[in-house]
Amino acid sequence: MNNQTIEKLRSLRLGAMARLHLEHVQQNRFGEMTCDEYLSLLTDHQWEDRENAKIDRLLKQAAFRQNASVADISYSGDRNLDRNMFARLATLDFISRKENIIVCGASGTGKSYLCQALGHQACMTGTRTLYAVTARIFKKLRLSKVDGTYLKELEKLTKVDLLILDDFGLQAFDIQDRETLMDIIDDRHAKRSTIISSQIPVSAWYEVIGGEGTIADAILDRIVNSSHRIDLKGQSLRKGILKQE
Incomplete structure (x- = not known):
């Protein structure tokens, strides 16, 4: 199921979220996070990755x-x-x-x-x-x-x-x-x-x-x-x- 989830995230172009989720699955680093906290963690990571990519693109175009x-x-x-x-x-x-x-x-x-x-x-x-x-x-x-x-x-x-x-x-x-x-x-x-x-x-x-x-x-x-x-x-x-x- 985790593999399917990761592939779906990648197909949705949510690569950063997929990579972080894979790390947590492989290392079993879920800890005591609630579902809401884990979703927030993945979402923030994806958002930061896209913002950094946008900045890199703007700097290159400048x-x-x-x-x-x-x-x-x-x-x-x-x-x-x-x-x-x-x-x-x-x-x-x-x-x-x-x-x-x-x-x-x-x-x-x-x-x-x-x-x-x-x-x-x-x-x-x-x-x-x-x-x-x-x-x-x-x-x-x-x-x-x-x-x-x-x-x-x-x-x-x-x-x-x-x-x-x-x-x-x-x-x-x-x-x-x-x-x-x-x-x-x-x-x-x-x-x-x-x-x-x-x-x-x-x-x-x-x-x-x-x-x-x-x-x-x-x-x-x-x-x-x-x-x-x-x-x-x-x-x-x-x-x-x-x-x-």
Whole structure:
């Protein structure tokens, strides 16, 4: 009967429950548990297994470059990173409010790590997240216009609950990049949250986007006005790592 039960659990795709039940049968570890307690034990085990699988899937789909963690963030005085403010952001309330985050700072100050730490935190709570280098996502969307999949690729970006655009503004924008950025931001505005990191200060973004002023104004209005701002300071963290090595 136990073998039949285990096979039925497996056929119902309740593999974790089946494995735990098999362990208890083989080792006779039922103890003094009531039927309700044992059922609760099996159910909790299956639920935790599926949640862990979901998190693993979200982390893989997010395509992070670093295994960043909120717990490992440095708040040294010269970074200009307020612990209380970042802790509030790490609760991810900004996602439920459909707000954005802008992280600026010189190369090596840890912008990407901060963004990915928040992204990792989002995945842990079941939030669909995607990390992308801005120039690469533009290139991918440019190619999608050639093969006719542009709207499909754009829809994928729209459905992601948290989109992280890293290294924003490192390359000059042409007319296609401006239109692509406008499409991304406009589709996500007041619907989803976006985190943008850049070496370029926000005050210079208008010139970076370039082109007709109307498009730049529309983009910045949708990004900046609904964003939390982090301006990192200090020396490159990479230099510190090299010195330690």
